[in-house]
Amino acid sequence: MADDALSTTFAALADPTRRAILARLAGGEATVTELAEPFAVSLPAISKHLKVLEKAGLITRGRTAQWRPCRLEARPLGEVADWVEEYRRFWDGSFDRLAEHLRAVQEGEAR
Amino acid sequence: MADDALSTTFAALADPTRRAILARLAGGEATVTELAEPFAVSLPAISKHLKVLEKAGLITRGRTAQWRPCRLEARPLGEVADWVEEYRRFWDGSFDRLAEHLRAVQEGEAR
């Protein structure tokens, strides 16, 4: 995988388990076992997912006794939002209609 | 890789070459050789990237003589935008300040 920040973030988000973990953390901090509870995978698997999320800067982990509470860190999501926003005009309708209008005009000229 | 639509889209975006291809296509249709020109990789490598983008629904390909012009299809990006928007309150500042306020209040009560 490419090692630039945006690629790392997108790669971290390309997994439903990891996105579900983020959704859970949006409701507040949670420990690893709490996060693992809804999934039919082993604890080490969850631990690996958390490491991916941490490397992407999407979570941080504290340390309270033997628990390692995870917190959501959404700044990288802000960068994703900024990136995708550049393309908004291509999907929000107005551009499609404009493009079709332009194509129609062009065909008219060709005739 | 997971096979749900959102995961496929995120995975397709987790590569700077593919994002650059999308950026190029935002300026209009282009052929495979045109798209390959800025990159120091072989044509088959670009062909594979295009296949990934096509499977994610991010591009469509026409067929004019021996050229296969590519077009940007941004609808999946709209889904990405919708997904990330759910988390906006976690990075746009106001929430951080609110959270800190709540923590401060809680500490006050604990004293």
Add this chain to the structure above:
DNA sequence: GCTATTGTGAACCACATCGTTAATTAACCG
């Protein structure tokens, strides 16, 4: 029909990813 251009397919390699089980670290508690 021959040749050049455009693009894909097949086969292969190096390496990353996602999962497992078993062992290990770290901390609490009686």
Add this chain to the structure above:
DNA sequence: CGGTTAATTAACGATGTGGTTCACAATAGC
């Protein structure tokens, strides 16, 4: 100290990714 709980590390396997080179299909144009 000994036992329990929480979580990570290590080692392994299956599969996917991204790149290569070489061969091939499809079309244009002489």
